[in-house]
Amino acid sequence: MDITGHTIFIPGATSGLGLALALRLQARGNTVIIGGRRTELLESLSLEHPGLDTIRLDTTDPESIRSATAEVLSRHPDLDMLIAMAGIMQAEDWTRSEGLLETAEAIVTTNVLGPIRLIAGLLDHFVARGDATIMTVSSGLAFTPLRITPTYNASKAAIHMLSESIRLQLEGTGVRVLELEPPAVQTDLMPGQAESERAMGLDAFADEVMDILETDPEPREIQVETVKVLRYAEIRGEYPQVIEALNASHED
Structure with a gap:
């Protein structure tokens, strides 16, 4: 896939996976606009990274x-790529109702709506x-569930x-639909995750994603190697x- 010369909007790219990919895409010669609240x-990010455009955005x-x-x-009538990166992840206790609905609704509002x-x-x-190009962001947990989330x-x-589904509907329009499926990565998505030895390093993840984008002529599901154990668990039996x-790895 050609990943140079594009104009890319990345809501939710002020930190973590979004920012790591935004900076790599900018370094490849793309115009990048990041959104955040x-x-x-x-x-601060626009000053630290000249040429990086920003816009205030609350995806809820x-x-x-x-x-x-x-x-x-x-501002960018030549916009040709969206990476819908914004998302939240929170632990829940479905054995009691206190606070459950508020948390669940917030997650659905941010991650789906x-x-x-x-x-x-x-x-x-x-x-x-x-x-x-539209790039959505799902997760290895879309295929194998973590009990606490x-x-x-x-x-x-x-x-x-x-x-x-929308990939099927947009076939023939020239609009590609890619799906990024991250594993656990060392970010602040969950408390303690940035330091977790179970999570993939942020730079390693972002570098591998860029390599996939650059070398795969028609990417659909963008999967680093470590997420495949979750993605294909059911298929492998x-x-x-x-x-x-x-x-078991999340009980401690």
């Missing part, structure tokens, strides 16, 4: 998405271009099926064993 952080707010996508298109609203806001522009698992399974191993 914290104005001060956006300003439909009006914020509408105004941000309109502004991005106004956010990408849907972003895609909807840019879809007509992309189809009119006839050459554009039920709604997160479900939200990423929804993103997987959404990606599969190892689903119960992988679930047991995954959840």
Whole structure:
């Protein structure tokens, strides 16, 4: 896949996976616009990384998405790629109802409605271009569940099926649909994850993703090697064993 000379909008790229990929894509000669909620952080990142454009965006707010996508298109009418990176992950206890609904709704709003609203806001522009890319972000947990994060698992399974389905509908339009399927990576997505030895290093992950994008002429599901044990557990007939191993590793 040619990953140079594009104009790329990455909501949720002020830290972690999003920022790591944004900086690598910028270094490959792309114009990159990152979105986030914290104005001060956006300003700091634009100063630290000259040429990196920023826009304030709250992906839980439909009006914020509408105004941000309109502004991005106004400033960058050649926009041809969306990476819907924003997401949250929280532990839940489904053995009692206290606080459950608020947490679950927040996860679905950010992880499912956010990408849907972003895609909807840019879809007509992309189809009119006839050459554009939508990258969704699911997870290895879309395929093998972690016991402590039920709604997160479900939200990423929804993103997987959404990606599969809209890819079918957009066939022939020139709009490609890619799905990034990360494993656990050393970021602040969950408490302690940035220091976890079970998680893949952030730089190693971002470098491997870039290598896949550069070498695969028609990527669909972007999978680093470490996520494949989760992605293909059921296909290999190892689903119960992988679930047991995954959840045993998160009991300490």
